[in-house]
Amino acid sequence: FPSKLPQVGTTIFSVMSALAAKHGAVNLGQGFPDFACDPALLDAVAEAMRAGHNQYPPMPGVPALRNAVAAKIEALHGRRYSPDSEITITAGATQAILTAILCCVRPGDEVIVLEPCYDSYVPNIELAGATVVRVPLTPGSFRPDFDRIAAALSPRTRLLILNSPHNPSATIWSAAEMRRLEELLAPTDVLLVSDEVYEHMVFDGEQHQSAARFAGLAERAFVVSSFGKTFHVTGWKVGTVVAPAALTAEFRKVHQFNVFTVNTPMQHGLAQYLQEPQHYLQLPAFYQAKRDLFRAGLAGSRLKLLPSAGSYFQCVDYSAVSDLPEQAFSEWLVREIGVAAIPVSAFYGDNFDQRLVRFCYAKRDETLHTALQQLRRL
Ligand code: PMP
Numbered sequence: 323f324p325s326k327l328p329q330v331g332t333t334i335f336s337v338m339s340a341l342a343a344k345h346g347a348v349n350l351g352q353g354f355p356d357f358a359c360d361p362a363l364l365d366a367v368a369e370a371m372r373a374g375h376n377q378y379p380p381m382p383g384v385p386a387l388r389n390a391v392a393a394k395i396e397a398l399h400g401r402r403y404s405p406d407s408e409i410t411i412t413a414g415a416t417q418a419i420l421t422a423i424l425c426c427v428r429p430g431d432e433v434i435v436l437e438p439c440y441d442s443y444v445p446n447i448e449l450a451g452a453t454v455v456r457v458p459l460t461p462g463s464f465r466p467d468f469d470r471i472a473a474a475l476s477p478r479t480r481l482l483i484l485n486s487p488h489n490p491s492a493t494i495w496s497a498a499e500m501r502r503l504e505e506l507l508a509p510t511d512v513l514l515v516s517d518e519v520y521e522h523m524v525f526d527g528e529q530h531q532s533a534a535r536f537a538g539l540a541e542r543a544f545v546v547s548s549f550g551k552t553f554h555v556t557g558w559k560v561g562t563v564v565a566p567a568a569l570t571a572e573f574r575k576v577h578q579f580n581v582f583t584v585n586t587p588m589q590h591g592l593a594q595y596l597q598e599p600q601h602y603l604q605l606p607a608f609y610q611a612k613r614d615l616f617r618a619g620l621a622g623s624r625l626k627l628l629p630s631a632g633s634y635f636q637c638v639d640y641s642a643v644s645d646l647p648e649q650a651f652s653e654w655l656v657r658e659i660g661v662a663a664i665p666v667s668a669f670y671g672d673n674f675d676q677r678l679v680r681f682c683y684a685k686r687d688e689t690l691h692t693a694l695q696q697l698r699r700l
Pocket residue numbers: 353413414415416417440485489517519547548549550551556559560561
């Protein structure tokens with residue numbers, strides 16, 4: 323039968339991880355930590371299992387977890403979301419984003435993505451039968467270009483997808499940029515998916531500017547988070563969507579027939595673990611130290627470092643090292659240097675090639691030292 327996604331192959335993250343394994347390379351490609359999570363979190367989940375929390379939870383998620391999420395957002399961003407009608411626990415951010423798109427986007431609608439963008443967005447929009455409108459972030463700085471975003475808005479625009487801190491460029495949106503977007507969308511009924519999975523990885527004393535902080539954005543936004551990123555458990559696949567009640571009602575109509583619910587004991591364990599704010603408040607310092615270690619190790623090399631203001635990614639310009647296009651360079655790097663990275667072109671629809679690759683520094687210091695030793699051969 324004709325493919326619904328004829329352009330789609332296997333995601334670059336699986337491809338590069340398989341290649342890293344094949345060549346025994348240090349895997350700084352796919353974004354996941356190679357260190358253990360806090361044993362206290364494991365204990366909390368084990369306790370929940372032993373206490374018998376092993377059957378379906380309520381469809382929107384375990385109430386204790388939704389309450390904890392509401393309290394956290396209120397403390398950090400000053401907006402109160404109702405755990406009953408505005409917070410839903412999802413199977414990671416990936417399911418959250420797909421479900422948000424499916425619940426509000428129809429064939430014929432347009433959805434704006436800011437390129438480069440995470441690789442699930444475009445296929446998700448295509449599955450919904452909608453038209454993808456790609457607006458480039460400014461090449462070089464990756465800052466939003468509001469004139470281009472304004473020019474892309476049309477009467478058919480249903481949704482815009484925002485991601486800050488940004489994968490892959492590691493930029494963060496400022497409060498002024500969030501306000502610009504708020505002003506731009508004010509006269510429209512465009513909805514927003516705000517992918518904030520790296521919300522707790524913002525460095526140098528900056529603050530994460532959640533869409534939840536801006537009334538004119540919050541009223542139209544599905545704000546997406548991921549416990550996998552925040553608590554070093556990417557394999558658990560637990561995330562959240564917060565959105566005004568009317569949007570959440572539509573979200574849950576799809577969610578209930580998509581996954582129905584998300585695994586129960588993890589939700590109980592996370593609810594308990596969230597009681598201690600230090601568990602997420604310590605994240606900026608923790609990852610900033612890794613960022614600084616990795617950057618210091620590459621200083622003086624022929625790889626040019628782009629800023630890394632948030633997320634756990636570091637992009638480098640390798641044009642002083644090689645003329646190969648990004649995909650070919652990434653394959654060469656795995657084979658010859660023994661380090662896996664992600665070509666930034668994988669985040670563009672047309673494979674736009676800027677001689678940039680993305681490294682993930684969410685790794686043990688030993689892993690980073692090994693990788694750096696090998697990268698210094700470049
Ligand atoms: N959005 C972005 C920008 C990501 O980098 C990721 C990576 N994992 C996701 C969404 C998906 O998160 P999850 O693992 O919770 O599905």
